[in-house]
Structure formats: C-alpha cells, structure tokens
Amino acid sequence: MPLVKTLPLDDVILTEDESTAVYRYDSGVVSFADLQIARGERGLKTGAVTISSSFLSPSPSHLSLDIVVVFVIIIMAGSSTSYYFVIIGTKDNPLYEAEFGSFKQGGDGIAKFREEQRHMNQFIAHSSLDCIEDQQWASKEMYLKTVDKFNNTWVSCFLTGGNIKFLLVHDTRSDEPIRQFFTDVYDLYCKTLMNPFYEVNMAIRSQTFDQKIKAAAKKYL
Amino acid sequence: MALPLEIPPRARSAMSTSKASPMYNLRSSIASTGSTTSLTSLFAGTGASLPRDIVDDIKSVIHHAFVPHIAVHVSDDVDEVVREKGLPDFYQLIRPYGEKVQGRITARDSQGSSVPFEDFAVRFVRLSDVVQKSERKGSASGNSFRNGEYGGTNAGIPEAINSEELPLADELLDLHLSHAEELIDTNLATETESHTGQAFYLLYLRKILSGFPVTPHETWAHPVACLIAISSRNTTPIDTLRQLYKSGSEVNVPGYVNKEYLRYYVLVHDEDKDDIVKSAALFEQMKRHFGLHCHLIRLRSTTCIVSDEDSVPVAKSQWLPASEELADLHAHQEEDIESDASSRFIHGSDEAAIKTMVREMVAQSVIPFMERNIASWNDQILSRRKGIGGRVLSFSRRFLGSTGTRSTSSSATASNFDSATNSYDPMTPEAQMRKLADWSFMLRDWKLAYDVYNTIRTDFNNDKAWLHVAGAQEMTIISLLLTGQPITPKIRADTIDVYLDAACYSYVTRFRAIYAALRCLLVTVELLRLAGGSSAELAAKWAIKALDLNIRPTVGRALISQRVGDCYAVRQGAGSGGWGGRRRKAAMWHVLAAETWIRLGKFAQARHCIDVAMPKYVSTEFVLIRRFVEQMRLDSGYVNLLDLKIDTGVGGTGEEVVEVENGDEEEALDEDDDGEAEKPRFDGKRRSILIPQTPNGDAPGVMTMDESPGADGPL
Known part of the structure; x- marks a missing residue:
C-alpha cells in the first residue's frame, strides 16, 4: 500500500500547462511529471503522482520513501476560474x-x-x-x-x-x-x-x- | 532640537568603534563593492539612461567573474615561510592580489590589434580545490536519479553544476543585511544607498559568480596556468619542483580538464633569513631547467605588526566564495575582537613584490600563452571547421552517422561526445573550440567568442550534448550582449529569447542545474538592463523567470524581485506623460519585494522599496492597494520622512540638501526627535501592528515576533 503524503501548499508549484508540479525543499527540487490533476470541490486542485524513490535525487529527508509513494498535492486553493x-x-x-x-x-x-x-x-x-x-x-x-x-x-x-x-x-x-x-x-x-x-x-x-x-x-x- | 547638520558625536564615536560588532566587518565587504557605495539610487536619478558609474560597475562585476583561473601548487616550505608571517598559507597571501592586476595589461585580439585593460584580473585557486570541486560530482552522481527516460543521457551528470554556493549566498546576504539593519536601528549607520540600494544586489551577484564549479560543459574553472612555488629554504629545490610538477599532473582532476596548462615556477626568497646571492644562483638554475616562466619573489618571513614602518593591511579578497566568507565570519564570531584576523598586516615591500609577481606572470606568461593558444586553435580548428573542408567533413560525418543509425549502431559513435561522462575529451576539436571561445572571452574578445560559441553550438546540438548546448547558448547571448552591437527587436526575439529559453529548459529540466540557470539568467538580465529601452523590459521578463527558480522567500528572492522593479524602472517613457514607460510595473514589483523583505524581517530594505514605490500609490483610489501598502508601511516601521521634514521646520532646506547627499537624512531626523518619535517607531508601531495579524494565521510577518518578546500588543 503506497504511502500518502500531503505536501505544504506553499512549496509546490504547478507549471503552466499543469503537466508537472515542482516541489522544492531545503536542498533541492523534485519535479513530478505525469501529474494527474483533479479539480475538487471549492476549486481545490488535487494532484496525485506516483513516483519511485530513485526518481528523487537527493532525496528530501522528510520524505523518506518506500519504493512507491503517492503524493497528494493541494495546489492553489481557489484557482477555479x-x-x-x-x-x-x-x-x-x-x-x-x-x-x-x-x-x-x-x-x-x-x-x-x-x-x-x-x-x-x-x-x-x-x-x-x-x-x-x-x-x-x-x-x-x-x-x-x-x-x-x-x-x-x-x-x-x-x-x-x-x-x-x-x-x-x-x-x-x-x-x-x-x-x-x-x-x-x-x-x-x-x-x-x-x-x-x-x-x-x-x-x-x-x-x-x-x-x-x-x-x-x-x-x- | 538639534539641527540635523552634522553627525552627532555619539554616533561618530560609535562608528569608529564599530569593530565592536564582533562577528562582522561589514564595511570591508560592503566597501568591496567599490564605487557602488557612493552610487545614487537608480530611481533617484530619473534620467533616461543609467549613470555611467553603474554601468561600469555592473560590467566590471561581469568582466571579473569570467577570468582565467590559476591553480596554486606550492611546497610545504613555502607555506611555512608565509605562516611565519602570520598568514595561513601562500595561496591566501596572493589571492587578493589577483583580483586587480597592477597597471595596464594589453592583449591582442583576433584581428591582431592590442587592447589595453586597466582592470584585468585572474583568480587563484588551490589545485586541490579543482579536484575537490569536481569530485563532488563523483560522489553525488552515484545517487543521481536514474529514470528510464533520463537514464541514458544523465548518467554521470555532474552534481557539481549545482553549486552549493546558492543557499550559502543567501545565508551570507542574510547576515550582511541583518547587520545593516542592526546598524540602522542603532543609528550607527544611516539608511543610505550602501545599505539598502543595489549594493546588496551587486554583492549577491558577485557571490553567485564567485564560485564557479568545475564542470565538463565549460572551462571557466579549469586552470589556465598553475603556479608552482618553492622557497629558498628547500634543500633540494630542483627536485622538489619536478616533484611538484609531477604531483600536480598526477592530481586526480577529471578527464575533461585539460592538463596541458602553463606551469609557472616561483622561487620564494626569505628576505630575513636566507642569502640572496644563493637564491639568485638557484633562480638562474631554475631558469635553465624550466625556461622563462620563472619568477623570484622576495618576501620577509617576520610577522608584521601595525606599528612597523611600512606595514600595510592584508588586502581582502572581494571574490571570496560565499562558503568561505561564511566560514570566515563564523570564525570571527568566536574569536576575540582584539585578535581580529581581518586586521592582519604585511610589509609594504612584500605587497609590492607580490603585485609585481602577479603582474609579470599575467602580462608576460599567462596572456601570451593564452594568445598563442587562441591563435593556433583559431587557425587549426576553427578555420578548418568553418572552411569548405570542414563543411564537407561535418557533412560526411553526419551522413555517415545517419547511415550508422540505419544500420542500428548509434550515431553517437561518429561523434566525439562521451555520453557516459557527458563530456568531450579535452583533445577533441569540440572541447578545444569551447576552450578557444572561453579563453577569448576571458581576454574580452567578445566578437571572436560570439563567433565560436555560435559555431560550436550546432556541433554540440548534432551530438545531442545538451549540457554543452545550453552552455554555448548561454555564452552566445552573453558575448553578443557584450559586443555592444545594437539589440534590434529581431535579435531579441530570434536569438536572446529563444536561446535563453532553451538554455534554461536544459539546465532546469534536463539537469536540474538551478545554479547554472540562475547564473545564466542573472548575467543576461544585467546586460539587457544596461542596454535599456525595450531590452530592459526583456530583462524584467527574464528576471521574473529567475524568480521561478527559487520559490522560497529567501534573501535572494527578495533581491531578485527588487531587481525586477529596477529593470522596469530603467525603461523610461517618452514625453511628459512617460508614454511607454513601466513605472507602474516597477512600483508593483518594488511593493512585492517589500512584502518579501518584511517576511524576512529586513525592515530597512522593505522601507527602501516602499519609498521607491510610494509615489505611484500615494494617491491611488484602489482601496485594496492602498490598504496593503499602508499595512506594509506600518509593518516595516516606516516613518514618513516628508512629514517629519515639515515638522522640523523649513529653516534648513539648504542644509537638508546637504544631508541627503551625505545620506545622513534618516539619522539626522531620528536624532531630531529622539524623545518622542523613536519610541513609537520601533515599539509602538512596528510590533503592535504585527500582532493583530496573528489571528489570521497566514500572516508571515509574524515570524519576526519571536525576536521581540517585549511586545505585548497594547492594541
């Protein structure tokens, strides 16, 4: 069962075409490709992506990873049109x-x-x-x-x-x-x-x- | 009320003992930005073009960033002599003197005409540092990510291109700024340009540019020459030199660094203990063995103290990488004030000797060596590549390559690019051309550099060496902008925009090289900004892009947002209405910068930004804008200078002009109402206003509350 982790709102940004989210932390950057954006209620955007630990370099310490992790990212509350x-x-x-x-x-x-x-x-x-x-x-x-x-x-x-x-x-x-x-x-x-x-x-x-x-x-x- | 005419004695005496702030010698590093300290704000000078000294300043930062690196490799006995003088080692001793080579240096450009430089510089590095900086790559590439898609191209991508300097530069600037704040708050310094204006941005830029990593795609940090030194104490001088040569060559530099750099042999003569006749004889012997690239330097080995006749303070290096400067500051923090290492002295004769040595080395050995190589590479490789033969060759190679792919072997076999290490062997034409371009850039032959970068870009592109392509694209733009040819809209759209975009894409997305991307953007932004007009708008656009690289509210981000505002401000409109200007944009970005500064707790910076932006918003009818700006003014402890001026009477208008020029305005005014106004400013206004924000939960300004335990929110 993959781990679900919610990342802080301010640390995740979405590219313009909403295909990639970029997560920044103290010593580096992770960008998630193949992001699936779902529009939730009240204009919340929730992104989920499955990534493997080898994808992260160097791995952020607070996200100790098992082989597969699912991230749920809440992006830009209230960004519905x-x-x-x-x-x-x-x-x-x-x-x-x-x-x-x-x-x-x-x-x-x-x-x-x-x-x-x-x-x-x-x-x-x-x-x-x-x-x-x-x-x-x-x-x-x-x-x-x-x-x-x-x-x-x-x-x-x-x-x-x-x-x-x-x-x-x-x-x-x-x-x-x-x-x-x-x-x-x-x-x-x-x-x-x-x-x-x-x-x-x-x-x-x-x-x-x-x-x-x-x-x-x-x-x- | 005291007239705001002169520096009050209290402040003055405090200034003279400002060494008392233990960890810091702010003045030394701020003063190191040279003429910036005396610059008037860009905004204050609302003229259409930038003041001349600003242009010179930014250009000189960029010129001095891309300079030849000279490795230093010395025997233990040399370091011993220097240690007796009370300095850590020979490298530390000579490093500051490389930053400004004495006198005028001339270099021939590709046309054969000689160009004089008044401010030529070289950067000394430890030979071991060259290894270390590239080794970071080795250790890091192990855990570098390997994703199916990237696995092939990314194997062995140096993590070194992500210089560690970046967060450190932020940290360092943070320290500098906090110190400046402290000085302002205690009236030790005034809220002048040197503390709030672009001096800090220039410092930041300089720090970003001072620690170039050793990477395969560019040769800035690859040594151009190596200084090998022994001292007169050495018992087996010639053998030691040979050994140093050998150990220097065997040192484990990565394969893409060309080891055929110039060797420069130096004999350090100990003036106090050894016999000059013997040393001279030894020097003659050295010349016989090693040729002309030798120098005899006479240093005294006794410690110099202030009271000595010809004592001069040891020069401070202005191009210390952020990591070193931080380490320095932390070391000073622990030290006693008395034994402040920054106030070390050497003999004037020593200083002169070192300056002469550096000058001779640069003028007589390094530059001719570079010129010779540039000329020969230019003849042998570039012309062949550009000539008809080269075209046929490259065409046939491509042809062969494409047939190669058809017969299932990869086209990479036809190229010299080694995708396993993501580098070219230094002897391949591609690597040599890149070196040719870099070296001619170092000698400020922008035209040639531009041509070569343009040529190799396509070569790299054919080989799919993306990191090299990005590097070449970056330098194509920079050298193009430096040639000073007018930037037409066509160049802007077809060259600058396209290449910058591609280079950033490669750096960020393919290689996650945030440092490289940031460097590329910031240098281009500065040059575009200098070009003025619509180029300045382009500069702002790319500066905004640079903001995207760093989304955390750090000092760097605040400085860059402020810079975006400055870029827009450069674009002045036409006519009295300022049509086509970007004043509103500039104001908005300054407000945004102020917001970030407040978050970071740098109130003086925030006040400066608000000051700059205020004229645009002072009578705006946008309610929320007004409310927001007012709130920020309160948060930053802003005092309306205009109001105070009116309060203090109109009697001294003439004097106040003087004040403004001296930059003593703020201080003098504070002095004025020491009794009443100061208290509300620091305790009443700033802190109590911050408190009502707390319930919102999302007010970042609250961060500063931790530092002010005394604030108990009377509201």
Missing part, C-alpha cells in the same frame, strides 16, 4: 470594480480569490496599464485581447472612446467570451454616460449597473 473586472478612468482611478466567478462548468458565480490575491488583482490591473499604453497604438481594434500576464493570471483590455479602459483579470484564456462580455459592458457604460447626473471619470455606484454587469458576466463568462 474567477474574474476581477475593473473600469479604469483617465487618471488611473477605478470607476467600478467587481469580482465574480464562472457560471460555466457548474460554477456558482462567486469569486474564489484568496485574501492575498484580492489586492494582487488590483496591483496587476494597475500595472498592466503600462502595457496598455504601449499596445493601444498598435492595434486598430478597441478590444486589445490579453495585454499582460502575471504568473498565472492574464489581463484583457477593452478601450473606450474616452480613454476609459475596461480590464478583466482572469486565469483562463478565452478571448471570444470576454469580447462579448466587454461589448455588453460597453453598451451599459454608454447608457451610464447618457445619465445627465453622471460625469466622465466619476465612480459608478448604480445598483442597476452592477446587476447588469453581473448578468452579462453570467451570460458570457
């Missing part, structure tokens, strides 16, 4: 922010960002403005697709006429649904602009706007 959406004004100021999760594949539409990811989302969105400023001249489209990447998250961007930017921070790539989402958001935003009490660069606090954005997200993302 979650989105962070922000409308950024002309002075790098956020006008509207929302977080939502995917409704696809039985998702419940609730964002599952870890606490430390939430401020990172803002950092990522904010810093991607640098790249947007470069790319906005290069493309004739208003939808710039993914403009930036930080570790495993991408940033998609849509420009509006008034240099207001829609940014979506997401962890799976899918250009087309995001484009449809942005188009809907653009319509909503234009409607907001028509409001005589709304001025450009003002934060959008309308409940209706919020609901409609969430509806659009539910529809496309």
Whole structure:
C-alpha cells in the first residue's frame, strides 16, 4: 500500500500547462511529471503522482520513501476560474470594480480569490496599464485581447472612446467570451454616460449597473 | 532640537568603534563593492539612461567573474615561510592580489590589434580545490536519479553544476543585511544607498559568480596556468619542483580538464633569513631547467605588526566564495575582537613584490600563452571547421552517422561526445573550440567568442550534448550582449529569447542545474538592463523567470524581485506623460519585494522599496492597494520622512540638501526627535501592528515576533 503524503501548499508549484508540479525543499527540487490533476470541490486542485524513490535525487529527508509513494498535492486553493473586472478612468482611478466567478462548468458565480490575491488583482490591473499604453497604438481594434500576464493570471483590455479602459483579470484564456462580455459592458457604460447626473471619470455606484454587469458576466463568462 | 547638520558625536564615536560588532566587518565587504557605495539610487536619478558609474560597475562585476583561473601548487616550505608571517598559507597571501592586476595589461585580439585593460584580473585557486570541486560530482552522481527516460543521457551528470554556493549566498546576504539593519536601528549607520540600494544586489551577484564549479560543459574553472612555488629554504629545490610538477599532473582532476596548462615556477626568497646571492644562483638554475616562466619573489618571513614602518593591511579578497566568507565570519564570531584576523598586516615591500609577481606572470606568461593558444586553435580548428573542408567533413560525418543509425549502431559513435561522462575529451576539436571561445572571452574578445560559441553550438546540438548546448547558448547571448552591437527587436526575439529559453529548459529540466540557470539568467538580465529601452523590459521578463527558480522567500528572492522593479524602472517613457514607460510595473514589483523583505524581517530594505514605490500609490483610489501598502508601511516601521521634514521646520532646506547627499537624512531626523518619535517607531508601531495579524494565521510577518518578546500588543 503506497504511502500518502500531503505536501505544504506553499512549496509546490504547478507549471503552466499543469503537466508537472515542482516541489522544492531545503536542498533541492523534485519535479513530478505525469501529474494527474483533479479539480475538487471549492476549486481545490488535487494532484496525485506516483513516483519511485530513485526518481528523487537527493532525496528530501522528510520524505523518506518506500519504493512507491503517492503524493497528494493541494495546489492553489481557489484557482477555479474567477474574474476581477475593473473600469479604469483617465487618471488611473477605478470607476467600478467587481469580482465574480464562472457560471460555466457548474460554477456558482462567486469569486474564489484568496485574501492575498484580492489586492494582487488590483496591483496587476494597475500595472498592466503600462502595457496598455504601449499596445493601444498598435492595434486598430478597441478590444486589445490579453495585454499582460502575471504568473498565472492574464489581463484583457477593452478601450473606450474616452480613454476609459475596461480590464478583466482572469486565469483562463478565452478571448471570444470576454469580447462579448466587454461589448455588453460597453453598451451599459454608454447608457451610464447618457445619465445627465453622471460625469466622465466619476465612480459608478448604480445598483442597476452592477446587476447588469453581473448578468452579462453570467451570460458570457 | 538639534539641527540635523552634522553627525552627532555619539554616533561618530560609535562608528569608529564599530569593530565592536564582533562577528562582522561589514564595511570591508560592503566597501568591496567599490564605487557602488557612493552610487545614487537608480530611481533617484530619473534620467533616461543609467549613470555611467553603474554601468561600469555592473560590467566590471561581469568582466571579473569570467577570468582565467590559476591553480596554486606550492611546497610545504613555502607555506611555512608565509605562516611565519602570520598568514595561513601562500595561496591566501596572493589571492587578493589577483583580483586587480597592477597597471595596464594589453592583449591582442583576433584581428591582431592590442587592447589595453586597466582592470584585468585572474583568480587563484588551490589545485586541490579543482579536484575537490569536481569530485563532488563523483560522489553525488552515484545517487543521481536514474529514470528510464533520463537514464541514458544523465548518467554521470555532474552534481557539481549545482553549486552549493546558492543557499550559502543567501545565508551570507542574510547576515550582511541583518547587520545593516542592526546598524540602522542603532543609528550607527544611516539608511543610505550602501545599505539598502543595489549594493546588496551587486554583492549577491558577485557571490553567485564567485564560485564557479568545475564542470565538463565549460572551462571557466579549469586552470589556465598553475603556479608552482618553492622557497629558498628547500634543500633540494630542483627536485622538489619536478616533484611538484609531477604531483600536480598526477592530481586526480577529471578527464575533461585539460592538463596541458602553463606551469609557472616561483622561487620564494626569505628576505630575513636566507642569502640572496644563493637564491639568485638557484633562480638562474631554475631558469635553465624550466625556461622563462620563472619568477623570484622576495618576501620577509617576520610577522608584521601595525606599528612597523611600512606595514600595510592584508588586502581582502572581494571574490571570496560565499562558503568561505561564511566560514570566515563564523570564525570571527568566536574569536576575540582584539585578535581580529581581518586586521592582519604585511610589509609594504612584500605587497609590492607580490603585485609585481602577479603582474609579470599575467602580462608576460599567462596572456601570451593564452594568445598563442587562441591563435593556433583559431587557425587549426576553427578555420578548418568553418572552411569548405570542414563543411564537407561535418557533412560526411553526419551522413555517415545517419547511415550508422540505419544500420542500428548509434550515431553517437561518429561523434566525439562521451555520453557516459557527458563530456568531450579535452583533445577533441569540440572541447578545444569551447576552450578557444572561453579563453577569448576571458581576454574580452567578445566578437571572436560570439563567433565560436555560435559555431560550436550546432556541433554540440548534432551530438545531442545538451549540457554543452545550453552552455554555448548561454555564452552566445552573453558575448553578443557584450559586443555592444545594437539589440534590434529581431535579435531579441530570434536569438536572446529563444536561446535563453532553451538554455534554461536544459539546465532546469534536463539537469536540474538551478545554479547554472540562475547564473545564466542573472548575467543576461544585467546586460539587457544596461542596454535599456525595450531590452530592459526583456530583462524584467527574464528576471521574473529567475524568480521561478527559487520559490522560497529567501534573501535572494527578495533581491531578485527588487531587481525586477529596477529593470522596469530603467525603461523610461517618452514625453511628459512617460508614454511607454513601466513605472507602474516597477512600483508593483518594488511593493512585492517589500512584502518579501518584511517576511524576512529586513525592515530597512522593505522601507527602501516602499519609498521607491510610494509615489505611484500615494494617491491611488484602489482601496485594496492602498490598504496593503499602508499595512506594509506600518509593518516595516516606516516613518514618513516628508512629514517629519515639515515638522522640523523649513529653516534648513539648504542644509537638508546637504544631508541627503551625505545620506545622513534618516539619522539626522531620528536624532531630531529622539524623545518622542523613536519610541513609537520601533515599539509602538512596528510590533503592535504585527500582532493583530496573528489571528489570521497566514500572516508571515509574524515570524519576526519571536525576536521581540517585549511586545505585548497594547492594541
């Protein structure tokens, strides 16, 4: 009966294509190929791999190995598809922010960002403005697709006429649904602009706007 | 309130006795980074290009990393003479002087024109170290993993390419930083560039680059020459020299190290005890026996003390590998302050003699030897390989090789590559070409080196010698960047990106050589960063890749994240809006670095990073960003300098400018409100803020709580 060992979350990282996990310990690195990733409930990813002791060099002392060991690795809790959406004004100021999760594949539409990811989302969105400023001249489209990447998250961007930017921070790539989402958001935003009490660069606090954005997200993302 | 004008006497006197910190001579090793101590922060100089001295500094670190290694092999009586002087051995005595060869050294490049170097260097190593460093491989390869897929190619992969220096460099930097923190906290030093800026990064880089392992795929650590020395006390001098020659050749270096290096014979004359006439006669005899590569050095054998007339302190080696420096520091920790070994002295005449010896050896023997070999390899191997004959040869070989595979014998038989030891024999054309490339690189003939690396890369590729391919790819990029030719987007995309990616893949995935990959990345990142513009962005991209190599929150990781920010910061935008700049990215990475610093308990570093990043976030409307940055400011015990400045009155604006230049700002301000502000800063703010984090459980900053038992959380 193989031994089951759970490795600490922080020490295991997953490659982008999720084919390999890398485990680092004091004196070396083990990487597990042939990883089988299973998506558990609440977005937990569990990876299992069977490895033999000869695979490890030098063998980590805390993982004394028998001939075959099965590792269960919990990787990146809450990494099921979650989105962070922000409308950024002309002075790098956020006008509207929302977080939502995917409704696809039985998702419940609730964002599952870890606490430390939430401020990172803002950092990522904010810093991607640098790249947007470069790319906005290069493309004739208003939808710039993914403009930036930080570790495993991408940033998609849509420009509006008034240099207001829609940014979506997401962890799976899918250009087309995001484009449809942005188009809907653009319509909503234009409607907001028509409001005589709304001025450009003002934060959008309308409940209706919020609901409609969430509806659009539910529809496309 | 005292005016923040001059260093308060308390601090000054403390500075002069700062030796009192027992285990440490921080100044010596920080000062060793040369002009970095006086550098202004990269960020402070918001100019479009880097200040000249920074460029020189980084370049010189890279130049001095890839230098000829000279093995030292001496008889016991030489070490005896040196021990009488109060130094451990001859090798320790001469090592620091190899790091800066006196005067100007000229070398001819492949075009035949001579190029002068003001700062040529060589690295002395013990001959036994060459063996040891490669032996690690032997012992480790035994338990090196053998998986079906890798079994064939990986047999005998040297574990040595995974230098042990890496964690040690982290540890060492940790010590240095803790010490710097201590100094700052006790007002002994100020929060200046030398303590927070890139000086530490340069130190880290230097430590990474100082202990090159002896590996088959590159020849940096293979000796170019061997210094063989006897002393005038020896009764059978010529025989001893022969014996040393013999034992030196028989020493168990791995097969891929070419043993046909230059031998340089040195006669150490004991000035105090022996007769110079006799030594001169012996020296003549040596010359007759061993040819021109001989030197007579006159050293005094008495111990030198400070009060002696011409005493000079023994130079400190700047390129000590992290392991040695750590051992040194630990040794000092145990020693008494009085017998501080770092304050040893030698006679000025001795120093001059050693400098002359090193200079003569390098200028008259080593460099001509290298030039001669480069020229002959260039003629015999490279031109043949590149010429029409070579093409036919390599083509026919490939042809034969492929027919070979068809007839079931492996194509490897046609190549010189020995996959069992993963190396080439030093006499094969491939090994010699790699050596040619490395040596011309050492003599800073980047153009030739680039050509050769480019050529051998394909050879290695044909032989499927992946480690060699990775090494050649690495050096292709480095030498290309050093040639200083403009880096077009095409080069960036087709050469640098592709090769770096492939080299890292080989190092990390095929060979798990984290050290090699990190070295490759960090050197390239620095050179790309110097190129500026969009290359700097590429530098940042690869620096981020380097972060992936080390996911633990170590000092190295923090330094590299900070470097990512620095790389982005180099890219300045156009116009007043800074279009196309990367200021936001730079700010984000500095915040991330600050986060890591706080985790590590290095608050001064964190404060520095926050300082740099703050302008971008000071008026941001992103709530979580603001909250996070504020929290970090509190965690790091940050005092808003701006507020304090306003508090202390506007009277001394002129003086404050002076302050900033001296880097005394922080100290002076602390001095200012000694009474009120210091307490909240260290006790009130930092510690009590950290406590509310504990219930979260995942707040890593809590780590520091262990060290502050006095904090009982008034909140």
